[in-house]
Amino acid sequence: MKPTLEMYLILSAVLFTIGVTGVLTRRNALIIFMSVELMLNAANLTLVAYSRFLPDISGQIFVFFVMAVAAAEVAVGLAIIVAIFRQKESVDIDKVNLMKW
Amino acid sequence: MELTLFALVALAAVASALMVVIGKNPVYSVLFLVTTFFCLAILYVMLGAPFVAALQVIVYAGAIMVLFLFVVMLLNLRHPQKWDAGGSTRRWIGFATAAGVLLVSLAAVKGAFDPNAPLQPEMGNAESIGMALFTRFLLPFEIGSILLLAAIIGVVTLLKRDNSKVATKGGEA
Amino acid sequence: MLGLALYILLAPLVAFTIVIFFGRKLPRGGDFISLFAIWSGLAASLYLFFTQMLGHYDPAFALSYRFDWVTWGTYKLNIGIAIDNMSMMMLVVVTLVSSLVHLFSVGYMKGDPKYHRFFSFLSFFSFSMIGLVLADNLLIIYAFWELVGLSSYLLIGFWHEKDSASNAAKKAFVTNRVGDAGMLIGMLICFTALGTLNLVELKDGVAQGHLAGGLLTAAGILLFMGAVGKSAQFPLHVWLPDAMEGPTPVSALIHAATMVAAGVYLVARLFPILTPDASLVIAYVGGFTAIFAATIAVAQNDIKRVLAYSTVSQLGYMVMALGTGAFTAGFFHLVTHAMFKACLFLGSGSIIFAMHHVLHNIHSHDDAQDMRNMGGLKKYMPVTFWTFLIATTALAGVPFTSGFLSKDAILGGTLAFAMEHPKHWLLPAFGFAAAGLTAFYMFRLVYLTFYGTFRKGSEAESHLHESPRVMTVPLIVLASLSIFFFYAAPAFNPTTPAGGWFATLFPTPENVTLASGRYVSPASSRLGDEAVEPTAEHASGTEALHSAHLEHLAHNWAMLISILVAGLGIWIATLAYYKWKIDPEKWRLRFGVAYRGMYNKWWCDEVYKATAINGTLGLSKGLAWFDGAILDGIVNGSATVTRLFSTVQGWFDNKVVDGLVNLTAMVVGFWAHFVRSFQTGQVQRYLLYTLAGVGIVIILVVI
Numbered sequence: 001m002k003p004t005l006e007m008y009l010i011l012s013a014v015l016f017t018i019g020v021t022g023v024l025t026r027r028n029a030l031i032i033f034m035s036v037e038l039m040l041n042a043a044n045l046t047l048v049a050y051s052r053f054l055p056d057i058s059g060q061i062f063v064f065f066v067m068a069v070a071a072a073e074v075a076v077g078l079a080i081i082v083a084i085f086r087q088k089e090s091v092d093i094d095k096v097n098l099m100k101w
Numbered sequence: 102m103e104l105t106l107f108a109l110v111a112l113a114a115v116a117s118a119l120m121v122v123i124g125k126n127p128v129y130s131v132l133f134l135v136t137t138f139f140c141l142a143i144l145y146v147m148l149g150a151p152f153v154a155a156l157q158v159i160v161y162a163g164a165i166m167v168l169f170l171f172v173v174m175l176l177n178l179r180h181p182q183k184w185d186a187g188g189s190t191r192r193w194i195g196f197a198t199a200a201g202v203l204l205v206s207l208a209a210v211k212g213a214f215d216p217n218a219p220l221q222p223e224m225g226n227a228e229s230i231g232m233a234l235f236t237r238f239l240l241p242f243e244i245g246s247i248l249l250l251a252a253i254i255g256v257v258t259l260l261k262r263d264n265s266k267v268a269t270k271g272g273e274a
Numbered sequence: 275m276l277g278l279a280l281y282i283l284l285a286p287l288v289a290f291t292i293v294i295f296f297g298r299k300l301p302r303g304g305d306f307i308s309l310f311a312i313w314s315g316l317a318a319s320l321y322l323f324f325t326q327m328l329g330h331y332d333p334a335f336a337l338s339y340r341f342d343w344v345t346w347g348t349y350k351l352n353i354g355i356a357i358d359n360m361s362m363m364m365l366v367v368v369t370l371v372s373s374l375v376h377l378f379s380v381g382y383m384k385g386d387p388k389y390h391r392f393f394s395f396l397s398f399f400s401f402s403m404i405g406l407v408l409a410d411n412l413l414i415i416y417a418f419w420e421l422v423g424l425s426s427y428l429l430i431g432f433w434h435e436k437d438s439a440s441n442a443a444k445k446a447f448v449t450n451r452v453g454d455a456g457m458l459i460g461m462l463i464c465f466t467a468l469g470t471l472n473l474v475e476l477k478d479g480v481a482q483g484h485l486a487g488g489l490l491t492a493a494g495i496l497l498f499m500g501a502v503g504k505s506a507q508f509p510l511h512v513w514l515p516d517a518m519e520g521p522t523p524v525s526a527l528i529h530a531a532t533m534v535a536a537g538v539y540l541v542a543r544l545f546p547i548l549t550p551d552a553s554l555v556i557a558y559v560g561g562f563t564a565i566f567a568a569t570i571a572v573a574q575n576d577i578k579r580v581l582a583y584s585t586v587s588q589l590g591y592m593v594m595a596l597g598t599g600a601f602t603a604g605f606f607h608l609v610t611h612a613m614f615k616a617c618l619f620l621g622s623g624s625i626i627f628a629m630h631h632v633l634h635n636i637h638s639h640d641d642a643q644d645m646r647n648m649g650g651l652k653k654y655m656p657v658t659f660w661t662f663l664i665a666t667t668a669l670a671g672v673p674f675t676s677g678f679l680s681k682d683a684i685l686g687g688t689l690a691f692a693m694e695h696p697k698h699w700l701l702p703a704f705g706f707a708a709a710g711l712t713a714f715y716m717f718r719l720v721y722l723t724f725y726g727t728f729r730k731g732s733e734a735e736s737h738l739h740e741s742p743r744v745m746t747v748p749l750i751v752l753a754s755l756s757i758f759f760f761y762a763a764p765a766f767n768p769t770t771p772a773g774g775w776f777a778t779l780f781p782t783p784e785n786v787t788l789a790s791g792r793y794v795s796p797a798s799s800r801l802g803d804e805a806v807e808p809t810a811e812h813a814s815g816t817e818a819l820h821s822a823h824l825e826h827l828a829h830n831w832a833m834l835i836s837i838l839v840a841g842l843g844i845w846i847a848t849l850a851y852y853k854w855k856i857d858p859e860k861w862r863l864r865f866g867v868a869y870r871g872m873y874n875k876w877w878c879d880e881v882y883k884a885t886a887i888n889g890t891l892g893l894s895k896g897l898a899w900f901d902g903a904i905l906d907g908i909v910n911g912s913a914t915v916t917r918l919f920s921t922v923q924g925w926f927d928n929k930v931v932d933g934l935v936n937l938t939a940m941v942v943g944f945w946a947h948f949v950r951s952f953q954t955g956q957v958q959r960y961l962l963y964t965l966a967g968v969g970i971v972i973i974l975v976v977i
Contacts, residue, residue, distance in 0.1 A: 003107040006210055008148070011111045013206035015118050015137075017199050022122035023961055024195030030127045030173060032958075034134050037165070038118050041141050044157075052148040057224055057233050063153050064234065067160050068245040072252030074165050078172045079256040085176050097955030191958070198965050205972050 008049035016042035029081050029091040033074070040070050107147060114140035127173045131166060138162040150225035275326070276339050278318045279355055282365060283408055285311040286401040290394050297390025308393040309376050312400055316369040323366045327359055333781050335359055338410050338474070352472060356410030359779045360605070364407040364539060367609055368532050371616045372400045374748035375527040378620050381744040382523050382627055392432060392521065399425035403532050407539070412461050412471040412497075415540065419457075419500065422533050423450045429528060430520040442516035449513040453503020460496030463489060473543055480547045494552030497544055498559075505537025505589045508563040512878050514586055518578040518643075522623030525578060530585050530619045531612040538592045538608050545601055546783050554698075557597025561688075561704035563590030566876070568711035572718070573872035576643045577622050580719050584669065585615060587708055591684050598701060600687025601782040607680035609776070610761065614665040614677055617752035621662035624741040624749065625723060628655060632730065632737045640730070645722040652724040654738040657746040659724050661753035666720050668756040670713035671840045676756050681709065682833050690828035702832075706839050713843030721851035 015038060022035025044063045051059025085091055117136035124130040138161040145154035234242050289311035297304035340354030376396060383392050402421035409415045431443030465471055467489065468479035479485060485493065501507065506514035517529045541556065548556070564587045571583035588611050595604030629642040640647050652659045668677035689702045728735040740746065762774040850856040862869050871877065952963065
């Protein structure tokens with residue numbers, strides 16, 4: 001017996017939820033960032049699963065693009081974290097409240 | 102047999118993902134994240150997408166994770182914090198939201214159809230993906246390359262130290 | 275001529291301006307500026323007098339210079355200067371008396387702290403009086419009339435530190451206003467009816483009948499009211515005796531010689547337009563004033579008060595003369611009276627000056643003006659005595675004096691009038707009685723002052739001496755001008771002015787109200803007619819002959835009677851106060867009420883106080899009560915209501931309107947605060963909100 005689409009989707013949802021939890025509860029910017037990667041991968045899993053079951057190659061192409069974007073995002077995001085660290089000697093997200101006007 | 106493999110891999114993926122989130126030491130978190138990625142790569146293979154699985158291993162487990170490790174090492178955070186020192190309020194709000202997301206997601210999964218089409222092995226190989234990329238998705242592909250270029254330039258600009266400033270500071274010191 | 279007239283008018287004004295502003299800093303208080311102004315004015319007036327008036331010898335001479343003053347649409351108000359024999363004569367009188375008074379004041383006012391101010395006021399008065407004389411227009415006359423009143427006020431109240439002086443000044447001012455109000459109404463009547471106030475045009479308008487009948491009579495009487503105030507005629511005479519509070523030169527200048535003559539001058543100017551009825555009123559007012567004031571003068575002890583009442587009496591004569599149509603006589607008496615009354619006042623000033631000195635030296639606080647403190651001054655003040663005596667004889671109407679000429683002319687005119695209209699016999703009776711009384715009280719004054727022995731003791735007597743020359747020279751000049759010769763020339767007839775230059779140059783002007791023939795001519799004493807042949811203007815030859823005959827008869831009788839009564843008055847005075855054969859005390863008791871009435875000025879002031887003053891005060895109090903209780907009550911009530919309403923409105927504004935505004939602000943603030951709490955700047959919060967939003971969207975989509 002093969003795993004159904006539903007199983008993949010449930011797994012994806014669980015992984016996504018774990019990522020959300022990490023993003024919302026941790027204060028370490030690096031770990032938040034890793035949690036974001038988890039969420040991205042959960043989404044990728046969904047795309048690949050649908051690509052397999054529809055079947056349509058577009059899902060895999062999307063995963064390709066997601067990876068490209070994720071690579072760029074990780075590069076820029078880590079650069080920002082390093083910049084903040086240089087400024088504050090810390091990666092504690094609570095000490096960063098620049099995101100307002 | 103295949104179901105058993107899926108169950109094992111899925112369990113490993115969930116477990117390592119949890120470890121990423123609750124880990125005290127960022128280095129460990131990075132390593133568990135690599136594990137998760139590998140699990141996902143196995144699942145991609147099971148889903149008949151070997152090319153994506155290869156990319157997953159190379160780009161994620163290779164490049165991105167090396168980058169993470171490098172930064173973690175660079176920042177050298179000697180005092181690993183507890184998994185959440187941010188107060189219980191935020192923790193519970195986080196958990197509640199996460200639970201909400203899970204509920205919503207599972208609710209969405211429940212309504213998903215299951216065509217269960219036959220596997221087409223040739224769909225996930227490099228040739229078919231390359232065909233799709235360079236024909237139908239040529240423009241997004243090129244835009245993606247420009248995105249990466251922009252990211253490179255952005256990172257360099259962000260992290261480039263102002264040499265003159267440093268020199269001045271050194272002079273003062 | 276215009277230049278000269280303007281010079282005479284404006285020189286005192288310039289002097290006034292300079293002296294009032296810079297007099298304090300100038301040497302001698304700047305008196306020489308005032309003196310120069312008035313003396314040069316006198317020279318110019320005399321030049322006009324001799325070259326024009328006596329040179330041309332033209333009774334009808336008249337010149338006027340007019341210019342537009344105000345233009346209202348089509349109406350133009352002209353003002354200007356009118357020069358004729360009358361104004362030239364008045365110029366000479368005013369400037370002559372004024373110059374001499376200026377000179378006298380240099381001695382009299384010496385050492386007064388407000389010396390320069392006195393001279394500036396004198397200059398200002400001269401300016402006003404000259405302007406009044408020269409004006410050709412009732413409006414301008416009125417303006418200068420008020421200026422004269424103002425200078426009079428300033429000079430009466432010159433020693434305003436004294437309560438009596440400032441009260442007298444106020445009294446003079448207020449009393450004059452009563453008359454001026456009438457005059458203004460009269461002017462308005464004339465202006466409404468004729469559209470002009472120019473004297474010549476007024477006369478022409480009346481002659482054409484644009485203003486006639488009762489209205490013209492009313493206008494005449496109302497205009498005469500101004501004269502009543504200014505010339506101190508009967509009901510409004512009360513201010514003049516009180517005006518003696520001013521410095522004596524002022525009394526001489528203003529309250530004897532010139533200003534009080536302004537009323538007579540006005541009546542003379544208006545003579546052509548006075549209706550017979552108005553004339554009759556004027557004659558009776560004048561006649562009554564003459565006898566009335568003379569009785570008061572008999573009983574007064576203050577030397578200046580005696581003279582003041584005699585002035586009132588003499589002004590009454592003039593007014594009576596004008597009222598009975600004896601125009602020439604009235605105006606003549608104005609001129610002669612100005613000379614000898616100025617002399618008398620300056621003489622009394624000289625006496626008071628001496629008495630003041632004496633009383634100061636013996637440290638007495640007695641009244642320097644009271645005749646009962648004097649006596650025997652003849653020995654010590656010969657110049658004053660002789661000049662005073664000459665002026666007294668003139669006033670009493672002794673032959674060979676100017677007063678005899680003019681008073682006889684008046685009495686003759688009045689008698690002729692009464693012979694023509696026997697029912698008016700009271701007028702000459704008033705006149706002759708007043709003449710007798712005048713002779714009596716004037717000689718009483720002379721005897722009490724100059725004869726007998728000095729009543730303040732020999733020690734005081736040693737301080738008596740004649741006044742300085744600057745004061746005696748004016749006396750000599752004025753006294754010599756009281757001799758008949760100056761007025762009767764070239765006729766040299768001591769019994770009548772007829773044939774003299776004065777009578778020739780001032781014929782009775784034609785009364786235009788008679789042109790309609792409604793009234794039989796008042797048998798006017800046309801003294802000039804004896805020299806000038808009866809002309810066509812007389813209705814018929816027989817009537818003219820009759821008239822001339824009557825006048826001649828009346829004149830002779832009047833002369834006889836007046837010499838008799840004057841002699842009688844002098845004789846009684848001599849018996850009572852020189853020989854002391856008649857005891858005045860006994861007669862005083864014998865007269866009882868009559869004496870007390872005379873002594874108390876017939877209670878005029880008391881009556882006015884009881885009626886006019888208290889009435890006004892009562893009315894004022896009533897009005898004040900009305901104003902305070904009712905008007906203010908209304909105002910306060912409305913204020914209270916407004917305040918109440920405002921309070922309610924304020925409450926509404928504060929609580930409701932502001933409440934709404936504040937509520938809006940609070941709501942906005944609350945929401946702003948609420949929304950602000952979302953923007954923490956922390957990434958995780960934002961993510962949380964995003965997820966919550968996504969969740970909500972998904973739920974909405976799925977459901």
